[in-house]
Amino acid sequence: MSLSCRFPSTFVGNADGMSPPLSTSPPAATLPLLQAVSPNPADGTLNPSEVKPPSSGTRKAKVLYDYEAADSSELALKADELITVYSLPGMDPDWLIGERGNKKGKVPVTYLELLS
Numbered sequence: 001m002s003l004s005c006r007f008p009s010t011f012v013g014n015a016d017g018m019s020p021p022l023s024t025s026p027p028a029a030t031l032p033l034l035q036a037v038s039p040n041p042a043d044g045t046l047n048p049s050e051v052k053p054p055s056s057g058t059r060k061a062k063v064l065y066d067y068e069a070a071d072s073s074e075l076a077l078k079a080d081e082l083i084t085v086y087s088l089p090g091m092d093p094d095w096l097i098g099e100r101g102n103k104k105g106k107v108p109v110t111y112l113e114l115l116s
Contacts, residue, residue, distance in 0.1 A: 062113040072105075084099045
């Protein structure tokens with residue numbers, strides 16, 4: 001035995017004729033356009049001069065190898081120097097923020113020996 005249901009292809013309003021007619025096409029979406037902004041500082045959107053170190057969680061690190069900064073968001077490193085490092089929420093775990101004097105920028109963790 002086969003059961004089938006048929007629904008009318010059009011909606012019939014109230015018998016009193018007071019229902020508004022239904023449109024056969026859906027209304028156009030009117031969502032605002034938002035510019036995509038990445039919260040991840042490791043994707044190159046980090047501006048080191050605007051980064052403030054956390055009140056706790058800074059560590060000293062010894063630089064193991066020379067490192068040439070790829071852009072202005074990174075800090076160039078020289079082997080055997082000591083720098084202060086810390087991480088930021090949402091930051092790529094392979095990178096830290098490094099500070100040396102008044103300069104700061106992203107540094108790769110693999111180039112560092114964390115000391116304290």
